[in-house]
Amino acid sequence: MGAEVVIEGLTKSFGKQAIWRDVTLTLPPGEVSAMLGPSGTGKSVFLKSMIGLLKPDRGRCVINGVDIVTCSEHKLYEIRKLFGVLFQDGALFGSMNLYDNVAFPLREHTKKSETEIRRIVLEKLDMTGLNGADKKLPGEISGGMRKRAGLARALVLDPEIILVDEPDSGLDPVRTTYISQLFLDVNAQIDATFLIVTHNINLARTVPDNLGMLFRKELVMFGPREVLLTSEEPVVKQFLNGKMQGPIGMSEEKDSAQMAAEQAMFEAGHHAGGVEDISGVPPQMQPTPGVPTRMGAVRRKDRVMEIMHRLPPAAQESIIESLSPEEQRHYGVRPHRGQPQQVGARPQGDGVPSQHHGQLPADQVARIPGGGQPPRTGTHRMPPNNGPGGW
């Protein structure tokens, strides 16, 4: 099973420029999570901070009991071996063929024989659909193949955590779906924890188990996919619909005057762009038939049912609808449009919040910054997570 990543109060700035602050979330082991956010919100900086390539100002990022923010260089080196990273451009060595590119981490970090290396490299090339392409140079293959080769290389050290930066960059929508399918198949095969950073709406809506969003230097939300996909939060809705109308502007955010002026324009009939309002939760992509069941998805079901009574009603409804009749019986829930469900034998007072702000554990759905929300409590430290199956 992949490693859990517990991030608490993580804060990063470059000199006077704050990038994001107090990011608190947990990546559940073996699940696929995606982080959304407009360009420049620090998604790549977030990934680099997770592997210790950049040093956060404060906060914790704990993997297998080691806080990589404060640990020694030696420990960091060890922890890094748990990660496979797929950078935006594949980051392949241009003068090496795919075989040598994929073999590189094995030759650098292990004492394996060339025979053993050959077995592993061919296995990973096969897993990523690159059979027979081992002699090609990166410059001779398509962008999609380069990304798959980057993934093959990320897999050779048997990572427990896989970080992916903008997998769709430079790819057409069909190739983006193919690489998404590959992520789910790889996840099913090795049960690694995934974090995919993206601004691709299709991918966000159909691939991950969990979704988060960075905006205005904060983590707006993080939680089960159903929470963000049913959210009425303007910034989340705007992003998932790709519209001009909303708080996200041309260069990240708008001031209130600009928002008012634009609102008048849209009310007068100007098209806000994007797709027509997409709402609701589309079915999640599944591993290719024949590929093993995703154990992360199996564990997630129990985990989400455990925290469900604390999720917003629309998310609850969508989760219940995604269950088979047998599963609904197993968990003792029934779909009931408009009527939030109570799960298990919880006392009435611990029921469904009418609004989820501030009521969820901080690592499941973080606060929503700005705009008339309840004031934050003094500290954003996540409450101790005691519940069975909690994270």
Ligand SMILES: Nc1ncnc2c1ncn2[C@@H]1O[C@H](COP(=O)(O)OP(=O)(O)O)[C@@H](O)[C@H]1O
């Ligand atoms: N090494 C660095 N030194 C200084 N500023 C940086 C560095 N890396 C990123 N930044 C700044 O951090 C901000 C967020 O960048 P990035 O993480 O690349 O955004 P995203 O991936 O969300 O598009 C940008 O303003 C960028 O200029």
Ligand SMILES: [Mg+2]
């Ligand atoms: Mg980036």
